Amino acid sequence: MSQSNIMPGFRPTIGFTLIYLALIVLIPLSAMLLKTFQLSLDEYWAILTDPRVLASFRVSFGSALIAAAFSGIFGFIIAWTLVRYPFPGKKLFDALIDLPFALPTAVAGIVLAAIYEPKGWIGKLVMEAFGIQIAYKPLGIVFALIFIGLPFVVRTIEPVLQEFDKAMEEAAASLGATRLQTFVKVILPNILPAAITGFALAFARGVGEYGSVIFIAGNMPYVSEIVPLLIITKLEQYDYAGATAIGLTMLLISFLLLLSVNGLQWWVRRRSGQL
Amino acid sequence: MNTISPVLTVHSKPLTIGDADWVRYALVALTLTIIGVFLILPLATVLIEAFAKGWGAYASSLTHPDTLAAIKLTLLTAAITVPLTTVFGVSAAWAIARFEFRGKSLLITLIDLPFSVSPVIAGLIYVLIFGAQGWFGPWFSEHNFKVIFAVPGIVLATLFVTFPFVARELIPLMQEIGHEEEEAALSLGASGWQTFFKITLPNIKWGLLYGVLLCNARAMGEFGAVSVVSGHIRGLTNTLPLHIEVSYNEYDFVGAFASASLLAGLAVVTLVVKTFLEWKQKQDLKASRKAADSH
Amino acid sequence: MNFTKPSKQLLILIAALLISGTALAERTLLNVSYDPTRELYQDFNKEFIKYWKDKTGEDVEVQQSHGGGGKQTRAVIDGLEADVLTLALSYDIDQIAEKARLLPKDWQSRLPHNSLPYTSTIVFLVRKGNPKGIKDWGDLVKEGVSVITPNPKTSGGARYNYLAAWAYAEKTLGSKEAAKDFVKKLYKNVPVLDSGARGSTTTFIQRGQGDVLIAWENEAFLAINDNENGKDQFEIIVPPTSILAETPVAVVDKIVKKNGTQDLAEAYLKYLYSPVGQKIAAKHYYRPSEPEQADQADLKRFPKLELFTVADKFGGWAKAQKEHFDDGGTFDQIYAP
Numbered sequence: 049m050s051q052s053n054i055m056p057g058f059r060p061t062i063g064f065t066l067i068y069l070a071l072i073v074l075i076p077l078s079a080m081l082l083k084t085f086q087l088s089l090d091e092y093w094a095i096l097t098d099p100r101v102l103a104s105f106r107v108s109f110g111s112a113l114i115a116a117a118f119s120g121i122f123g124f125i126i127a128w129t130l131v132r133y134p135f136p137g138k139k140l141f142d143a144l145i146d147l148p149f150a151l152p153t154a155v156a157g158i159v160l161a162a163i164y165e166p167k168g169w170i171g172k173l174v175m176e177a178f179g180i181q182i183a184y185k186p187l188g189i190v191f192a193l194i195f196i197g198l199p200f201v202v203r204t205i206e207p208v209l210q211e212f213d214k215a216m217e218e219a220a221a222s223l224g225a226t227r228l229q230t231f232v233k234v235i236l237p238n239i240l241p242a243a244i245t246g247f248a249l250a251f252a253r254g255v256g257e258y259g260s261v262i263f264i265a266g267n268m269p270y271v272s273e274i275v276p277l278l279i280i281t282k283l284e285q286y287d288y289a290g291a292t293a294i295g296l297t298m299l300l301i302s303f304l305l306l307l308s309v310n311g312l313q314w315w316v317r318r319r320s321g322q323l
Numbered sequence: 324m325n326t327i328s329p330v331l332t333v334h335s336k337p338l339t340i341g342d343a344d345w346v347r348y349a350l351v352a353l354t355l356t357i358i359g360v361f362l363i364l365p366l367a368t369v370l371i372e373a374f375a376k377g378w379g380a381y382a383s384s385l386t387h388p389d390t391l392a393a394i395k396l397t398l399l400t401a402a403i404t405v406p407l408t409t410v411f412g413v414s415a416a417w418a419i420a421r422f423e424f425r426g427k428s429l430l431i432t433l434i435d436l437p438f439s440v441s442p443v444i445a446g447l448i449y450v451l452i453f454g455a456q457g458w459f460g461p462w463f464s465e466h467n468f469k470v471i472f473a474v475p476g477i478v479l480a481t482l483f484v485t486f487p488f489v490a491r492e493l494i495p496l497m498q499e500i501g502h503e504e505e506e507a508a509l510s511l512g513a514s515g516w517q518t519f520f521k522i523t524l525p526n527i528k529w530g531l532l533y534g535v536l537l538c539n540a541r542a543m544g545e546f547g548a549v550s551v552v553s554g555h556i557r558g559l560t561n562t563l564p565l566h567i568e569v570s571y572n573e574y575d576f577v578g579a580f581a582s583a584s585l586l587a588g589l590a591v592v593t594l595v596v597k598t599f600l601e602w603k604q605k606q607d608l609k610a611s612r613k614a615a616d617s618h
Numbered sequence: 619m620n621f622t623k624p625s626k627q628l629l630i631l632i633a634a635l636l637i638s639g640t641a642l643a644e645r646t647l648l649n650v651s652y653d654p655t656r657e658l659y660q661d662f663n664k665e666f667i668k669y670w671k672d673k674t675g676e677d678v679e680v681q682q683s684h685g686g687g688g689k690q691t692r693a694v695i696d697g698l699e700a701d702v703l704t705l706a707l708s709y710d711i712d713q714i715a716e717k718a719r720l721l722p723k724d725w726q727s728r729l730p731h732n733s734l735p736y737t738s739t740i741v742f743l744v745r746k747g748n749p750k751g752i753k754d755w756g757d758l759v760k761e762g763v764s765v766i767t768p769n770p771k772t773s774g775g776a777r778y779n780y781l782a783a784w785a786y787a788e789k790t791l792g793s794k795e796a797a798k799d800f801v802k803k804l805y806k807n808v809p810v811l812d813s814g815a816r817g818s819t820t821t822f823i824q825r826g827q828g829d830v831l832i833a834w835e836n837e838a839f840l841a842i843n844d845n846e847n848g849k850d851q852f853e854i855i856v857p858p859t860s861i862l863a864e865t866p867v868a869v870v871d872k873i874v875k876k877n878g879t880q881d882l883a884e885a886y887l888k889y890l891y892s893p894v895g896q897k898i899a900a901k902h903y904y905r906p907s908e909p910e911q912a913d914q915a916d917l918k919r920f921p922k923l924e925l926f927t928v929a930d931k932f933g934g935w936a937k938a939q940k941e942h943f944d945d946g947g948t949f950d951q952i953y954a955p
Contacts, residue, residue, distance in 0.1 A: 054506055056515035061418040065430075068411045072482050073437055076448035079458065083451055098945075099954060122357050129354040133347050141355070143594040147362045149537060150590030152544030152564045153442075155583040158571060159365040162372075167826045169368075170360065184810045184827065195361050227342060249439075256441030259546040259564075267769065267811045269953040276443040276547070280813070283447065283551075284688030284772050286695065286717060287945070292451070295444045302439040307432050314428060455697030455718060464697065467876075472698040554698040556648060556683045569684070572816040573656055574845065576824070 077299065083292040095293045100269055101278060108275040111186055112254035115193030120247040122194070123201025124239070130202070131209040145202050148195050153259030160192050161263040184266035189274065192260045197250030204246035208239055241312065248309045252302055369587045372580035384570075384578035385585070392558040393566035393582070399474070400562060401542040404481045408538050412489025413531070417523075419490075420497035421505075431494070437486040445483045446551025449476055472554030477562060480548040485538045492534030493527060500526050526611070529604035533597055540593045544586055646679040647882055650700035652687045652774055652865075653816040654837045657844070658902040659704070665898060666889050670882070678882060686814030687774030694718065694870070701874050701883045704867045706774030707928075708733075709935035711868050720872045729867065735890035736904035738863040739925055740775075740782050742855040743822065743831040743838040750829045754857045755786035758830060759803040766828035767808055768818040770943050775815035775863075777943060779832040782861035784942070785931045789859075802952035823852070830855075834863065836903035839919070854921075862925040865904075 084092065095101060129135075130142050148156065164171040164182040171182050182188050212235070220230040258276040266272040275298055282291035342350075374381055384390060415434060419427060437445065453470035454460045463470055470476050504526070508518045524531075546564040553560045561569060563582055570579035649659060663680040670678055683690065683698065691710040694700050695718045703711055708726055715723050726733045744752050750763050758765050768776040780801065787800035810827055812818045815834060822831040823841055833841070842848040867887050874880040889895050893911040900912035909917055932938035942948045 054509050055421050055502065056509070057417060057519075058422045061414040062422070062424070065411065065415040065418050068414075069430075069433060072479070072486055073433065076452055076483065077436075077440075079451040080444070080448050100950065125350055126354045126357060129350045132342075133351055135351050139598065141358050143598040144358060144362050144366075146537075146594050146597065147366065147590055150540040150544065150593045151365070152546055152567075152583075152586050154546035154564045154568055155369065155544075155586055156365065158567070158579070158583070159368045161825065162368055163364055165825045165827070169364065183825075195365070198357075198361060252439035256439060256444070258441060258443050259550075262813075266809060267813070268808075269811075269950075270955055276441045277813075279441070279443050279447070280551075280689075281769070281771050284686070284692050285944070286692065286713065288451070288456075290945075291447065295441070295447060298441060299444065303432070303436060306435050306439055307429075310428055310432050310435070450696050453697075456695065460697055469697075469699070471696060472693060554683055554693050555685050556681045559681055572653070572684070572814075572820070574820075574823075 080292045080296055080299070083288060084296045087289050087293060091289075092293050095290050096297060100273075101294060103270040104273045104275045104278045107186060107189070107271070107273060108255050111189040111274075112193055112251050112257075115190045115254050116197055116247050116251035118190070118194050119197035119201045119250045120243055123198055123246060123250075124205055124243055126198075127202045127205040127209055131206060145199050148199050153196075153257070154263075156195060156260040157192065157263035160195060160260060161188075164188060164191055164264060183264050184272070186265075186272050188264040188266065189261050189272060192264050193250075193254040193257060196257050196260060197254050200249040200253065201243065201246035204242045204249065205239060208242040212238060241315075245309055245312060248305060248312070252305045252309070256298065256302065366587055366591075369580055369583050372576060373584040375580075376577050380577050381581050381584075384575065384581045387578070389558045389561070389569075390566060390578070390582060393561045393563045394585070396474070396477070396559075396561070397543050397563040400477055400481050401539055403478050404485055404542045405535060405539050407482060408485045408542075409489050409531070409535055411486075412491075412493055412534060412538075415490040416493035416497050416527075417519075419494050421502055434487050434490050437483050438491075440483075442484060442545065442547025443551060445548035446480050449479050449483075449552055453479075471552050472556075472560060474560070476552035477549050477560065480552050481542050481545055484545050484548050485541050488538035488541060489531070489534035492530050492537070496527055496530040497523075526607075529600045529607060533600045533604070536593050536597055536600070540590060543589060644679075645676065645879060645882060646681055647701045647879055647886055648681045648683065648699060649702050649704055649886075650683045650690050650694055650698060651704040652690060652706040653684055653814045654775070654834050654840070655704060656682070656684050657840065658836075658899065658904060661902065662890070662895060662898045665894055666886055669889060669894070670885065680886070686768075686772050686817075688772040689814075694720070699873050699877065700870050701877060701879050702867065702869055702886055704865070706863070706865050707777065707935060708864060708866045709939055710774060711866060712935065714870070720870045721868060722871065725868045726866060728869075729887060730891055731907040732864070733866040733868055734864050734907055735867060735887070735895060736865065736899040736906050738865060738904055739835045739860045739923070740778050740832060740863060741835050741838050741860065741921075742857065743833050743841055743852050744829060744855050746851050746853055748853060748855060752830050752855050755783055755859075756790065758783070758807065758832075759800060763807055763830065764809055764828040765804060765807045765830050765832060766810060766812075766818050766822045767832040768815055769811040769813055770949055772813040773815055773818075775834050775837075776818075777938075778834075778861050778863045780942065780949065781928060781932060781938060783832075784948075785861065785926060786857075786859060788931075798948055798952065801948070805952055835905075835920075839903035856921040856923050859924040859926065861931075862927045864927065 087095070126145070130138060161183055163169050166172065166175050166181055166183065168183070174180055174182055180187070182191055216234050217230055220234045225233065256276060258274075261274055262277060265274060265277075267277060275294060279291045279294050282294065419431065450471055451457050452459055453463060453476065455464060460471070470479070504522050505518050508522050509515075513521065544564055546568075549562055550565060550568075553562070553565055555561060555565060555569065557569065563586060567579050567582045567586075570582060649663075651659060659682055663682070667678060667680060670676060683693070683700070685693075687706045687710055690705065691713055694703065694714050703714065705711055711721075711725060712723070715721050715725060729735075742752055744750070750760075751757065752763070757763065767779045770776040770780045783801050783804055784797050787797040788794060791797060791800060810818075810821050812821055815837060818831060819833060819837050819841060821827045823845060831838070838854045842852055842854065867890060869880070869883045869887060874883045890899070891908065896906040896908050896911035897913055897916070900906045900909075900916035903919070905920055906912045928935055928938055932941075940947065
């Protein structure tokens with residue numbers, strides 16, 4: 049606490065931060081909480097355990113999980129290549145990684161549907177080669193979420209790889225470790241926390257994603273209907289309590305996820321600080 | 324880590340700590356494939372569709388009054404949202420990176436929260452508060468002030484979704500830079516504001532700009548949240564992303580992708596500027612570290 | 619003082635003039651409508667603005683908001699200030715009357731023909747040459763036929779589609795149980811459920827999904843005549859029986875009173891019933907309620923088929939909604955695994 053003696057501006061900045069946080073985020077979110085409280089616990093439970101709602105949670109969380117896993121693997125490969133290997137146009141490709149951050153989700157949705165539909169560029173290839181349809185199937189959701197999640201993983205792993213001390217690899221190699229052993233025993237454990245963070249961020253974002261998924265999902269109840277769509281559907285039937293009950297549950301899960309991600313980062317920082 | 328590890332000097336040949344050539348080529352090829360399929364192809368599709376009927380159709384759909392109105396509204400929304408989010412981000416980063424207090428981890432999580440809240444929920448919460456059936460809706464309606472289905476609602480929803488963008492960028496950066504320089508300035512008698520403008524701001528400017536840039540891209544591109552609170556009135560409450568959906572639904576595919584190309588163009592410009600900023604920031608950090616080392 | 623009173627009156631007069639002055643110059647009407655009426659009202663608004671200018675000398679503006687029926691209804695209930703509603707089904711306007719109390723419950727009796735300036739029906743759009751041989755509702759449940767229709771929970775048009783199929787099955791198969799089985803089979807053949815009619819049309823036309831699109835008659839015509847190569851790619855199949863889609867219009871009393879647009883809003887809807895309005899409706903493939911006002915050439919395009927109403931077969935929208943589309947209704951049941 050020594051710096052707080054001399055450093056000015058704690059009160060105004062924390063004050064403004066808290067007030068702004070309350071106005072823009074907390075009070076509006078609490079509206080949802082209060083709306084849900086209009087339901088009795090039994091009603092709330094009945095809404096959540098409705099088979100169609102459960103199915104949509106399975107679809108949303110399942111596809112977000114698979115997509116985040118793929119983003120994790122692809123993201124690791126991309127980050128590794130971008131950090132370690134020189135190749136022409138590297139800077140350009142590196143810059144492109146952030147495209148999903150910057151491209152509006154609605155545009156992404158329309159474009160992804162156009163590419164992966166059975167008659168689209170890639171959809172057709174995959175259809176003819178493997179007989180697998182991507183768009184309008186749960187697989188379409190996974191593809192859209194990989195698009196959304198990829199930059200999160202790359203951007204969390206990249207800096208760690210850059211900072212990674214090659215001397216450790218050299219030491220392992222000089223002690224006779226094979227490349228694979230070095231990778232598994234030395235590199236992977238150091239990258240893993242960042243990879244998990246990226247994975248969790250991609251997952252958290254993917255669960256709530258709406259704009260890019262809706263065009264490609266097919267939106268079939270029990271099969272490819274995602275939670276945000278169900279919230280919209282409930283809204284359009286003027287079932288606000290039902291919509292907020294589902295929304296609140298999603299929010300709680302997101303919050304817990306983020307809390308654990310931040311906890312993980314804190315843990316990693318402390319651990320690396322001690323090393 | 325400036326010391327060269329001794330193993331290297333012992334071997335006559337430099338030890339290969341890199342990967343075999345085939346691994347390199349395979350991984351580079353895989354990376355390019357993934358980036359190509361998942362990122363470049365969508366971007367290319369936008370441009371191909373936008374120019375499907377030539378330059379003339381492209382230009383005329385962009386100068387349509389409804390498109391222009393959508394562009395204007397999008398710019399207005401960004402013009403209100405970005406400064407507010409920036410001021411908040413700087414203030415939050417100052418409080419969090421420069422002071423220790425209880426519940427800091429919780430505060431950081433709360434700041435991050437809007438980032439993983441489904442955009443649909445982000446719109447819904449403002450409807451619950453300001454909608455005609457909501458808490459304050461009737462009061463605002465009596466006083467003839469429209470929030471939902473008007474510009475204020477769109478701005479609020481955008482404020483929500485862009486909330487963490489600047490703060491997220493600045494907090495780790497300011498933690499990394501440390502506060503020695505600021506303390507030195509303060510102990511030499513500089514005021515708080517002087518310290519901020521002369522010491523802190525120059526140190527964080529590139530990171531700050533980067534955050535502002537991403538915030539701007541999101542503010543201009545948000546779809547889900549804005550869609551819930553917009554009302555979709557042509558030429559009035561349609562932002563560019565909503566206008567894209569409207570055009571698309573009117574079978575005006577060239578128009579839809581022409582508007583999309585604007586946003587995609589914005590994305591590309593954002594990425595280029597961002598890459599430059601990152602490079603610049605690295606240079607600055609290096610320079611300041613060198614300066615610190617030489618003292 | 620003596621002149622207090624008149625001066626006060628003067629002030630009020632000036633104020634009123636100022637207010638009405640600005641209001642006169644800037645009066646706008648917001649028409650909240652459903653998905654497929656975009657082209658119709660683009661045309662009609664131009665004509666109405668001209669008509670109003672000629673009649674009163676006032677420049678007005680008409681704003682349009684389009685979207686899936688459910689979304690539009692919710693928006694109005696939540697405070698989207700629509701002066702006039704031109705929606706897909708009376709149930710949506712009933713909801714606005716009931717939940718937001720913006721207009722009286724008997725709104726439908728205020729304009730001619732049950733507030734229906736035009737109606738429509740549901741037909742099939744198939745790929746050119748009708749490769750799957752679709753002729754009637756019964757063909758939609760055949761194996762290997764892929765059907766595109768939107769989600770009846772969010773789309774008004776989709777509810778007509780659903781009810782039309784149901785009524786056909788109940789009549790030909792004889793029981794409600796059989797009808798439920800029929801729609802269950804039908805929706806098994808649906809690969810994509812879009813949230814609105816336009817989304818489904820795009821999925822069918824642009825994305826190339828499905829063998830049959832169950833569509834609004836006007837959407838089907840539009841797809842053929844207003845799309846490039848539409849005539850070479852698709853054709854319309856008219857089933858022997860279908861549902862009469864009653865697409866009502868209404869002035870929103872509370873909003874027009876607040877906005878001072880009552881006269882304008884009423885004139886706007888009345889103009890829909892005028893020869894000009896009826897002609898435009900027919901031109902955009904809506905069936906005019908007073909066909910003698912429309913062009914005979916346009917009328918000839920409408921195929922003849924036997925039409926039944928929601929009131930006849932389902933006892934009105936409130937009942938149909940509750941039985942079929944509310945949570946736990948037949949639509950939810952047919953999807954339960």
